[in-house]
Amino acid sequence: MGRCGRSKAAILLPFLLLIWAESAMGRFLVEKNSLKVLSPESIKGNYDSAIGNFGIPQYGGSMAGTVVYPKDNRKGCQKFEDSGISFKSKPGALPTFVLVDRGDCFFALKVWNAQNAGAAAVLVADHREEPLITMDSPEEDRAAAEYIANITVPSALVDKAFGEQLKKALGNGDMVNVNLDWRESVPHPDERVEYELWTNSNDECGVKCDMLMEFLKDFKGAALMLEQGGYTQFTPHYITWYCPEAFTVSKQCKSQCLNHGRYCAPDPEQDFSSGYDGKDVVLENLRQLCVFRVANETRKPWIWWDYVTDFHIRCPMKEKKYGKECAEEVIKSLGLDRSKIEKCMGDPDADADNPVLKEEQEAQIGKGSRGDVTILPTLVVNNRQYRGKLEKGAVLKAICAGFEETTEPSVCLNGDVETNECLHNNGGCWEDKAANVTACKDTFRGRVCECPVVNGVQFRGDGYRSCSASKTTHIRSACAASGPGRCRINNGGCWGEKRDGVTFSACVDSDDGKCKCPPGFKGDGVKHCEGTSASEVKYGWGAVWLVLIVLGLAGGGGYLVYKQRLRSYMDSEIRAIMAQYMPLDSQNEVPNHVDIDRA
Incomplete structure (x- = not known):
């Protein structure tokens, strides 16, 4: 029995909550980019493709390449190198876009294997007739964590009919040239970008939590610059679910929910017998929402980034510091008004709606061009859900693609971000x-x-x-x-x-x-x-100085004697030399012995 004998109810409840989330908010929109076939003429034209939820899409840009469909390992579930297959482009040639079939393994593994073999992008052909879906990374798969974090090439899913057209053209020996275009994936109507991040304070949810926390720390500097410069309007959001009415009095609902089952989160460790409960996560989510609201009132909404990153560093679940006491230390260090935050949070035990959390649940439902938010984490830029890896450079590129052309801030042009938060x-x-x-x-x-x-x-x-x-x-x-x-x-x-x-x-x-x-x-x-006493110390130093003085005097006297003797010697030598050329007052005249030639 998995997880050391957890009860069926404990396993069932998170599942029921997810069922509710999909049934009550079942309008998940697939974010698409345009795929344009340039050749051959038989399939030339524009086609839709669904952006993968991993890797790094080229938001705001485009990429041209040549499509290749491998003869072996066509589902991409094994390493291409093992079959001697390489997709690396030769100098001067277009990048290689590898086409693989759906099925038998994770989408992310297919892309990882193709990337390692030299692919510049990956297209996955669906194997059934259905609307396009978003390719996501596997949940809670530690074995996949390493390669998912390192996928950098973009990927997209194409429908079955278009996939068959590509394969037929390649089978006929045609060169298939395509262009992937992300320039219209994010609307760019004006000089300000609105973006929101749907996140969670839980740091024990595995790979995705780890990646989210790393992103928050890495992106914080750029986020502050964009907010402080008035270039963006950022809003954090948190997903919660309500407990089905039939379960509101159960032990599981009481441990996972606030306000009598109205706002719930799954148990962090998926074990109700130990560790933190889902309601602890909901409570911290609520606190982080109120931190943002109170900071926004002071016209410094960017303080939210400092709070969430500091809380993650100082109050981790693994160290049993996650909770109110540690959170209040962080709030104090950032100079926020704790009383206003507590007032905003309200009474978590009240049998009534919490205005802040209720607003969050309503915001989860998609409006306009944005679908329902059901995946954590989710980034929304100009009301379009971002697809791809939450990585600083990729996200910044997506946000910058949301500005009207020529209105991008300097960070979008040269990456130079200057802050002065200290x-x-x-x-x-x-x-x-x-x-x-x-x-x-x-x-x-x-x-x-x-x-x-x-x-x-x-x-x-x-x-x-x-x-x-x-x-x-x-x-x-x-x-x-x-x-x-x-x-x-x-x-x-x-x-x-x-x-x-x-x-x-x-x-x-x-x-x-x-x-x-x-x-x-x-x-x-x-x-x-x-x-040693002070007097002894002074005496000791005095003795040292006395010795130094005596040595100094002796040295000075010796120098004077030496100088006098040297001077006397030099005088006698000079007098002897001069006496050879001219008589001195004290000597008789000496004959000249020098011969002088005469004419």
Whole structure:
């Protein structure tokens, strides 16, 4: 029996909730791009294709290529390299678009195998007559996690009839040239893009949760720049379900739902006997919605990005920190009004509708060109659901495709994003104002809280509440350092004292971060060092100075004697030389011995 004997009801309820989601909100729209066949003439024209929900579609652009249908492994479920097949294009040739058949394995595996063999894009031909569907990645498949995260080529599903036309043309020996066009996949009516992200605070849902959290951290910097510049209007959303009336009094519904079964989320660990409950997730989802609303009232809606990324780092389920207490620490560090957030959240135990969560459930139902939201996570850009991997570059490209031409912000043109989040409230990070040291770092991805390196000194800690050298370090600011030069900052967290004008320190300027009492002292080096008295120290230093003075005087006297003798010697030598050429006052005249030629 799976999952250590979970009850049938425990297994049944999430399934019922998903059944309700599809039946009550069953208008799932498939996002399409245009596929144009350029040759041969027999099938030339425009066709629809459904964008895959993984890989990186070229939103706002297009891609031309030549279609290839392999002779072997036509479903793409095995590695093409094992059969000696390569799709790498030769220099100067068009990229290769590989056509594979649907069936026998995951869509994502087909694309991964083709990508590894050199394909620039992948087309999957449906094997039944039906409307186009969105190819999605497998749920909760750890074995597939590695390759799904690394798929970079775009992919699309084509219907059975068009797939047969492609195969027939290729079978006749025709060169099939096509153009995949994503330029109209996102409407671009004006100078501002509206986008929304349907997400979840649960961090124990497997591969998709991990990918979502990485995306939030990576995309934060670009999101802040776009919001602060007024280029975009961002709105976060959260999916909830209601418990079927027949189950509202069951143990499962009570553990998964708020407001008497009105707003529910599946159990994070899918085990009702341990860990967190679904209602814990709904409550945190509600808190994050209210964080956005309160931040929006202050005209700083981008603070939501700081909250969700900080909450994920500081309050993970795996460390049993997920919940109200940790959340309030994050709220405080960001300078948000906790009372307003609590008022927005309301009473989760009330037998009545919660205005915020009710609005979210209504928003799940598609309107206009947007279908119902049933997949987590889902990104919607200008009311069109984004398809593809949630990766910073790909999402930014999709958002930039939503601007009217020539109105794109600079981030869409050169990727240069500048923010200055550390100026406000120190970004919610740790700081030592006295030492002018902060853990706030402003980066392309937005501000991050990391203990800094100052003058070659590495501080250590969580970056939010403290940065310290070690558990034994005790200094006034709860922040010390280790590494070369550490003694220049707060004395390295070591003992230090000034006695009769002489400063003593137990800090050793080295990498090991240890505190050692100076010579003549004993102690732990951190809180105290005892030993040599101040008078003895002064006497010792006095003796040293006396010796130095005596040596200095002796050296000076010796130099003077040496200088006098050298001068006397030089004088006698000069006098002897000069005496050969001219008589001195004290000598008789000397005959000239030099011969002079005469004419």
